[in-house]
Amino acid sequence: MLSDEVRERLKRLNRAPLRERPAPANRSADVPKENKRFPVLPNIFRKPPVIKAALPPFIDLSEAVSGEEMRNQRGGFLVADMEIVDFINDHGSLNSEYAGFFGDGSTLHDDESLSSSLRAFLRTHPSRVLYLDIETTGLSATPLFLVGMMSLQEDGLRLRQLFAREYREEAPLLEHLSNFMRDFDCLVTFNGKSFDIPFIRGRASANRVRFDWNRHHLDLLHESRRRYRRELENCKLQTLEAEICGRRRTGDIPGDQIPDAYHSFVRTGNAYRIRSIMYHNGLDLITMAELLLNILFREE
Secondary structure, eight states: OOOHHHHHHHHHHHHSOOOOOOOOTTOOTTSOOOOSSSOOOOGGGSOOOOOOOOOOOOOOHHHHOOOEEEEETTEEEEEEEEEGGGTOTTHHHHHHHHHHHHTTSTTOOOOTTSOHHHHHHHTSOGGGEEEEEEEESSSSSSOEEEEEEEEEETTEEEEEEEEOSSGGGHHHHHHHHHHHHTTOSEEEESSIIIIIHHHHHHHHHHTTOOOOOOSEEEEHHHHHHHHHTTTSSOOOHHHHHHHTSOOOOSSOOOGGGHHHHHHHHHHHOOOTTHHHHHHHHHHHHHHHHHHHHHHHHHHO
């Protein structure tokens, strides 16, 4: 129970006016109040803002690759028939030099100064020679998704690129490749004896596609090492392209980024980097022809 004295004091307090708390002296209005539990940290300790990387523009496959669908009993895939002009500016020079050297078949001879592989190549009619280069999703036991081929036709060197738009299109692509290669007697690759052909055989077996290439195979890596290993730091294709062919690439995609770029395309449908992969593959084929001309001219 409250005493009469306490009640009287409470009444006086309730009737008294409230006192305003004076504003703190010398404090700027734009400085935040100090919180004893969560004080304002100096800038050096504050978490920096998160900067999100800009996403690449979305490009549909039809915008990146000018090709048509081809189908067989295994399914469909994309075929792009290209000219050298689609890849290099000095296409006229390469076409005239190549056709002039090989076009009429006058190089058919058996020069003992050449390697046996080059002699077999020169005994093959130029229209029966196929250049080949593949792009894969890994080094072994993984799908290949792009096969580039080049051959000499009436209007010059032309390229055909077979592209699997998804993993399951590898089988019909390999079926077409196996049939297409039967029209040729000589294969030209760069490191194809160790990589391209064994890889194709492995993937053909995994997809139950018959692949029985057993004709002549000219591997330009072996010929390049024989010619240039004392002159160059290495005999990688792009080193030879720069130092022997005198051409440096622009707008190319590094080879080690190609698998991830393809996986990203399959996952998202964005063909932003597919155009660069096709360009990379086409330039590899063209460089092989340029390199072969340099090797043979060097022999003369």
